Amino acid sequence: MTVRRDVSMTLLREVTERPLDPGYAEAAARKARGEAPMQPVWRRVVVVVLAAVLGMGSVWAARELRAPQESTTQARTLLMTEIAERGERREAMLADNAATTAQIQTLQQQGLEGADDAVVERLALLGVGAGTAAVSGPGVVVTLDDSAEAQEGLPGSEQGYVLDRDLQVVTNELWSGGAEAVAINGHRLTTLSAIRSAGRAILADLAPLARPYVVEAIGDPTELQESLARSSAGAHLALLRDTYGITVDIRREDRLELPASPVRILRYAQALEGEG
Structure with missing residues (x-):
């Protein structure tokens, strides 16, 4: 008995030489000869109805997932409100700080009245370098x-x-x-x-x-x-x-x-x- 050298590659030969499954090939041949069985009307109606139901269900699920949850909306609103309140508080504190700084500068100028011009000029230069003067x-x-x-x-x-x-x-x-x-x-x-x-x-x-x-x-x-x-x-x-x-x-x-x-x-x- 002669044994083919590629007997160990039977599965690979089947895939390359007969890529289409025999059952599918037979069904395709019957359809080509006009012998394919006709699907009942009720079955086709059921398929259409099921497809429509599944499609509507998918659309509804996607809409529900995209819709913001009430708890999420409330948390976001609370966070935005707190941010706005903190921002207003910061602006008020900055304004108060600026007013206090202006008072300090006024008192410093009053305290330097009559001082030596060289000292006043020196303090002005130091204020520029230190950032305490506009x-x-x-x-x-x-x-x-x-x-x-x-x-x-x-x-x-x-x-x-x-x-x-x-x-x-x-x-x-x-x-x-x-x-x-x-x-x-x-x-x-x-x-x-x-x-x-x-x-x-x-x-x-x-x-x-x-x-x-x-x-x-x-x-x-x-x-x-x-x-x-x-x-x-x-x-x-x-x-x-x-x-x-x-x-x-x-x-x-x-x-x-x-x-x-x-x-x-x-x-x-x-x-x-x-x-x-």
Whole structure:
């Protein structure tokens, strides 16, 4: 008896040589000869009715799933109300802080009446550096905003968000370039300010910042722009714009007005007795 060499591949030969199951092949042949049995009318009606019922059930289920639940709606409403109340409270506290700061400045000016002009000028310069005095003058404005894809929340657009370190790079370079005062979205920065992130939000001295992020710096506009262009900050901004689609705009302004910092922490050093 001769044994085929591919006897171990019987199943594979059946699949390649007879891809159609014999039962299906026989049914197809009967249908081609016109011998296929006709389905009863009642059976076809039942199939149509079942299909309609299943379709309506699917539509109803999808609508119920998409409809917001009452508990979810109530929780969202409560959260939005609490956010609005906290926002109003924050604005009221900021206004009260600003009024108190104005009173402090008035008392300081009254206390310095009759003092030496050199001392008054020295205190004014220290107030500018410490951020305790409002300032105005020419400077530059650097605006950063999330990419269009990130604003729409599209998948894979996470790198299109402005991060805290991006603002850190810009502000540090502005300070290094000779800026006398810097603010982000109207929030004055000092030597004690911190820019950090909390989840997706960016905070400056624990105050939340909203996009777009507008960094204002008072100083010589030409020197500040050249400093940004020559430094690593310029390359960083170009990377954000060209690679991640983040909006970067740098412009000169003849006059900027920056408020005093709302954060005032008094720190001083005192020499110990006997120490020279």
